[in-house]
Amino acid sequence: MGKAIGFDTETYLAQQTRAIVERCERLGNKLYLEFGGKIAFDFHAARVLPGYDPNVKIRLLRELSDRAEILICIFAGDIARKKVRADFGIPYDVDTLKLIDDLRDWGLRVSGVVITRFADQPAARVFRARLERRGVRVFTHRATRGYPTEVDLIVSDDGYGANEFIPTDRPIVVVTGPGPGSGKLGTCLSQLFHEHRHGVHAGYAKFETFPIWNLPLKHPVNVAYEAATVELKDVNLIDPFHLAAYGEQAVNYNRDVEAYPLLQRILERITDTAAMYRSPTDMGVNRAGFAIVDDRATQEAARQEVIRRHFRYACEYAVGLVEREDAERAELIMESLGLRAEDRPVVLPARAAAAEAESTGKGNEGSFCGAAIELGDGSIVAGKNSALMHAASAVVLNAIKQISRIPDEIHLLAPTIMESITSLKKDILNMKSVSLDLEETLIALGMSATSNPAAKVAMHRLKDLSGCEFHTTHIPTPGDEAGLRRLGVNVTSDPNFASRSLFIS
Numbered sequence: 392m393g394k395a396i397g398f399d400t401e402t403y404l405a406q407q408t409r410a411i412v413e414r415c416e417r418l419g420n421k422l423y424l425e426f427g428g429k430i431a432f433d434f435h436a437a438r439v440l441p442g443y444d445p446n447v448k449i450r451l452l453r454e455l456s457d458r459a460e461i462l463i464c465i466f467a468g469d470i471a472r473k474k475v476r477a478d479f480g481i482p483y484d485v486d487t488l489k490l491i492d493d494l495r496d497w498g499l500r501v502s503g504v505v506i507t508r509f510a511d512q513p514a515a516r517v518f519r520a521r522l523e524r525r526g527v528r529v530f531t532h533r534a535t536r537g538y539p540t541e542v543d544l545i546v547s548d549d550g551y552g553a554n555e556f557i558p559t560d561r562p563i564v565v566v567t568g569p570g571p572g573s574g575k576l577g578t579c580l581s582q583l584f585h586e587h588r589h590g591v592h593a594g595y596a597k598f599e600t601f602p603i604w605n606l607p608l609k610h611p612v613n614v615a616y617e618a619a620t621v622e623l624k625d626v627n628l629i630d631p632f633h634l635a636a637y638g639e640q641a642v643n644y645n646r647d648v649e650a651y652p653l654l655q656r657i658l659e660r661i662t663d664t665a666a667m668y669r670s671p672t673d674m675g676v677n678r679a680g681f682a683i684v685d686d687r688a689t690q691e692a693a694r695q696e697v698i699r700r701h702f703r704y705a706c707e708y709a710v711g712l713v714e715r716e717d718a719e720r721a722e723l724i725m726e727s728l729g730l731r732a733e734d735r736p737v738v739l740p741a742r743a744a745a746a747e748a749e750s751t752g753k754g755n756e757g758s759f760c761g762a763a764i765e766l767g768d769g770s771i772v773a774g775k776n777s778a779l780m781h782a783a784s785a786v787v788l789n790a791i792k793q794i795s796r797i798p799d800e801i802h803l804l805a806p807t808i809m810e811s812i813t814s815l816k817k818d819i820l821n822m823k824s825v826s827l828d829l830e831e832t833l834i835a836l837g838m839s840a841t842s843n844p845a846a847k848v849a850m851h852r853l854k855d856l857s858g859c860e861f862h863t864t865h866i867p868t869p870g871d872e873a874g875l876r877r878l879g880v881n882v883t884s885d886p887n888f889a890s891r892s893l894f895i896s
Contacts, residue, residue, distance in 0.1 A: 394767075397688030398442035398679075406678035408454050411598070414676055415458075415562055417667070418594025421586065423579040424676070426567040427599030430461075431493055432479075436600055438881065439615045439693040440683070448598075449497050452565065459563040460502045461494060463487055464573040467506050467515040467531075476569055477703070480876060483569040484518050490569065491527065502559055503528035507574025510534070530555045535577060539653055546660040551584035565598075571623055576654075583661050594662060597675045602627045604641045604672050605680040611693035611728060613642055618700035618724045621717045633670035641672040694728055695860075698735045701725040702883035706866050709886040735883065737763040737862040740773045742885075744782065745864040748775035758889050762786040762863040764880065766794065767855065776826065779809065781889075782863055783871040784832035787878070790856060791849040803846045804832070805839045824890075829867075829874030856880055865889035 415422040428436070430448050437445040444450065452459055469483045476486045487504065494501050504522055506515050509531040519529045532554045537544030544550050557578075564582070566575045579595050586593040601616035613627050623646075630643040632651060651671040658668070668674050683689055704721035707713045725732070733739055744761030762782040763773040772793055774786030788803055797803070809827075812835060816822040827835065833853075840847040857879035865887045867875060875882050 394441050394692075395685055395688035396442040397683060397685040397692060398440035399682045399684045400442060400444045400447050402684075403443075403678060403682035404447055404451055404454070406681055407598075407676070408451050410676050410678055411451075411455070411563065411596075414594075414596050418596070419592040420562045421564075421591055421593035422562065423564050423566060423582055423593060423595050425575045425579050425595070425597045425599075426565055427571075427575075427597060428601065429570075430565075430567040431490060433600070435615075435619055435696070438699075439612050439689065439696045440679070441688055441692045442684075449494075449499070452499055453497060455563060456499060458561055459565055460500045460559055460561045461565045461567060462502055462505055462557060462559075462578065463490060464505045464507050464566060464568040464575050464578050465518075466568075466573050467509045467512050469570070469572070470506070470518050471512045471514045473514075474570070480872065483573075484514075486569040488522075490567075500561075501527070502564075503530055503557055505529075505557065505574065505578050506531045507577060508532070508534045530557050532574070532578065532581060535581075538577075539650075542653070542656050542660060546584060546657060551581040552588075554581040554585075556585040557582060571620070576650075580654075580657055580661070583658075587661055592662070595658065595674070599675055599677060600679050602642045602644055603680045604630075604643065604675065604677055606642060606683075608640075608642050611690045611697065614724060614728060615693040615696040615700070616644070618697045618721055621700070621704055621721045621724070622713055630670050630672045633672045636669035636673075641670070643671050647671040647674075694730055695735060697725050697728060698730055698732060699881065699883050701732060702735075702862075702885070705886040706884055709866065709888070735860070735862060737765050737771060737860050738883075740771050741782075741862045741864050744773040744775040744786075748777075748782075758865070760863065760865045760889055762861065764790050764856065764862075765860040766790060767859065776889075778826060779813075780827040780832055781829060781868070781871055782865075783829040783867060783875060784827050786861075787829060787853075787856070787874075788832065788836075788849075790859075791852045794852045794855055795845075795849045797845050797849060801845050803839060803843065803849050804835050805843055805846075808835050808838050828870030830870040830877075833874055833877070853878060 431446055433445045437443045465483055465487050473482045475482055479486060491501050504527060506519060509515055522529050535545055536550050566579050568575050583593050583595060602613040606613055608627055608629060617625060617627055626645045627642055628645060628648060630641045630648060633641040648671055701721045704713055704718045708715060708718035740763035741761045744763060745759050748761060749759035760776040760782040763771055764786050765771050772786060772790045774782055774789045776782040813825045816825045836846055836850050840850045859880050861880040861882045863884045866884050868889060
């Protein structure tokens with residue numbers, strides 16, 4: 392039995408597209424639309440709203456392709472410090488290159504890249520040169536003078552006026568970025584300032600999926616948003632401006648509510664359309680809540696996402712990427728819903744597999760690891776590490792054997808191939824460990840498939856693991872992480888290291 396569907400993508404696509412067109416028409420047919428969240432491959436939304444197409448925003452833009460163009464913002468500081476997009480494991484600057492390629496492949500028009508808060512950072516200059524030499528228009532905006540307190544300076548030739556104007560010719564200009572803090576809002580406001588100087592009555596709106604304004608404040612889907620933005624310290628709350636204006640509750644989050652009075656003052660100075668927005672919720676275009684078809688399914692999916700986020704922050708704290716308070720807050724959010732880490736179905740089987748490896752003494756170099764995966768039919772398959780392979784490798788092979796109904800005694804990897812790889816790692820490359828990580832195991836499986844019919848059948852079932860839940864008792868090594876990402880599984884791990892070595896190649 393597959394997972395319950397809780398969200399109707401087609402309903403959402405139709406309603407959201409219509410709402411954007413209507414907003415554009417209300418604002419004089421020139422709309423700067425800030426895209427919050429991921430414009431493509433929005434896996435968080437897909438996890439908490441089962442049935443949500445992670446590329447529905449791309450589908451929406453393709454519906455509007457004749458009237459929309461795209462600007463991509465990236466903060467120069469994120470380029471300099473190589474900030475990483477976790478779900479792809481690539482830095483923001485590389486993700487921007489990937490996004491441009493993806494948008495072009497989908498037939499969408501990318502009008503340029505804006506490097507925001509540019510201060511001549513060497514890495515940002517290299518990034519600009521790399522894009523320009525490939526024919527991509529690049530614009531640089533420095534930090535806005537006077538922001539956020541001196542509105543007269545912000546809305547002047549020395550504020551937004553000092554930014555380079557980006558020419559656009561379509562009614563809808565989508566402003567997006569690889570992640571939060573990319574400078575999307577500042578770019579929108581800068582463009583509005585210049586447009587009105589040119590006599591164009593442009594307007595602003597925000598496309599953001601979470602939190603969902605017409606769900607309860609403590610609905611698990613909205614709580615999952617807080618869990619996903621722990622390092623940003625986002626907190627959901629009832630929009631006080633919306634409550635005062637309309638006498639009805641709407642959920643928003645602290646940054647938008649805190650920024651609203653300043654944003655409203657800036658918009659009033661720039662445009663004549665600010666009066667139509669009586670609250671930060673008014674500024675949004677969000678029909679996601681109207682496409683939920685099974686609230687029970689979305690609540691359960693969101694609870695599981697909260698647990699996943701707890702594990703992620705615990706591991707990121709272990710490797711030094713976040714502070715202790717971030718990991719503790721993620722744990723508190725999980726506990727606020729009455730959840731425990733063990734409520735994730737794959738956790739206990741993975742830990743049991745590790746305990747079994749330890750009891751038999753069949754680990755790898757004194758380390759005993761376990762892993763478990765929940766298949767599409769709800770069954771759970773476990774595996775443990777050994778001298779031959781990592782736990783992630785064992786559980787993936789066990790899973791595709793079960794899906795393919797291949798008896799346990801039949802080996803998928805040819806002994807000659809295993810011996811050859813082991814010899815290569817040990818005798819030629821002088822590697823400390825010869826145990827196969829998942830990436831190496833997938834390559835070995837592909838090689839075995841040429842002469843082993845069972846391996847060939849099983850290999851073709853790897854795609855059935857996409858979207859499955861996966862847990863391991865130790866932080867994945869780079870080779871395991873790369874393999875798991877390619878399989879598309881939802882990975883969590885306990886915050887333990889598989890080896891005492893500080894460096895793992």
